[in-house]
Amino acid sequence: MRKYGVVDTTFSRIDMGSIAIKVIRAEDPDAEIIRYTVPGIKDMPVAAKRLLDEGCDGVITLGWVGKSMLDKYSYLATSIGLIITQVLTSKHIIDVTVHEDEVNDEEKLKDLAIDRVTKHAKNLVMLVRDGRNALTPYAGKGLRQGYENAGPID
Numbered sequence: 001m002r003k004y005g006v007v008d009t010t011f012s013r014i015d016m017g018s019i020a021i022k023v024i025r026a027e028d029p030d031a032e033i034i035r036y037t038v039p040g041i042k043d044m045p046v047a048a049k050r051l052l053d054e055g056c057d058g059v060i061t062l063g064w065v066g067k068s069m070l071d072k073y074s075y076l077a078t079s080i081g082l083i084i085t086q087v088l089t090s091k092h093i094i095d096v097t098v099h100e101d102e103v104n105d106e107e108k109l110k111d112l113a114i115d116r117v118t119k120h121a122k123n124l125v126m127l128v129r130d131g132r133n134a135l136t137p138y139a140g141k142g143l144r145q146g147y148e149n150a151g152p153i154d
């Protein structure tokens, strides 16, 4: 049975973990989903590693980055940690990150988060369930998560 890991944080201002679980459940109803909530983004790599070590086939992390430079540096550290963890385990960690200053309207920020979580949760299922060519039909299509697709340059 396929197993997915969902890592989210208490720092986040939107319950993205619940959204990810709902989407994964809808896309892959028979799979097991394990959730692991940590205080913030810098705690996500170890949570993802533990889930992968426990047999998850892939993980999605739901991070929220504040507006300060310190927040941005924290995300850079997190991103490096998540990439290293993927290489060490040879498994995907789809990193969903919302930057609080991406848009200056909280309703738009919520819509952005929901769109980004939904699309990347589907990406995770496709990669884990259907493999490395599951997304190939979309290669070069300029897909975006959190806002309109940029579209292909023909």
Ligand SMILES: Cc1nc2c(=O)[nH]c(=O)nc-2n(C[C@H](O)[C@H](O)[C@H](O)CO)c1C
Binding pocket: 009, 011, 012, 039, 040, 041, 042, 043, 063, 064, 065, 066, 067, 070, 071, 072, 074
């Ligand atoms: C500066 C900073 N910024 C963020 C952030 O933007 N988003 C977030 O989720 N967490 C942040 N944190 C907290 C760290 O990620 C971590 O939770 C603590 O350092 C405890 O290990 C810190 C310390």
